[in-house]
Amino acid sequence: MEETPIAFLKVIGRATAREAPGFAQAIEGMQSRGVCQFIVDLSECLTMDSTFSGKLVFFALADLPPQLSTENGRRFVLVRPNAAVIDLLDTLYVIEFFTITHADAREALPTGEVREQPATAVEKSAINECCLDAHRVLSQLHPKNAEKFKDVVRFLEEDLASKVSSAIQTAVGIKA
Secondary structure, eight states: OOOOOEEEEEEEEEESTTTHHHHHHHHHHHHHTTOOEEEEEEEEEEEEOHHHHHHHHHHHHTTOOTTOBTTTBOSEEEESOOHHHHHHHHHTTOGGGSEEEOSOHHHHOOSSOOOOOOOOOOOHHHHHHHHHHHHHHHHHHOHHHHHHHHHHHHHHHHHHHHHHHHHHHHHHTOOO
């Protein structure tokens, strides 16, 4: 069986909409280098919101490699999440897409290079797009999520559409 490239990430502090785009960029960058399984240490993650969890689910489900399955292990292993994070994942009906472990993170560490990924400034529009993507995924996964997030999705869709319309008008010189 082919060995699956693994990455280790550690989330410190709050895992919210503000941090989700940078987290998504880091995952996408690692995926482009062949990484397809992730160990995410949440032992120092204080709280997680629906946007961050929605992005986690998006990546957990996207293009699952054949060697990863329910029987062989999940794409994302969440290490030592606190009760609030577990409760959030459970109430969003997505906990089943992750392997949860409360073992010491060092036991799950792959060998290899360690690099810190500093947070980068992200534009508000990128945060809104990330929020919209995350809440669409959550809404598609369970009818209760669709009901819970319908107003959020509608607001973000309208907000992003109005910004695109304004940008087009500005680009072609139309004055409001």
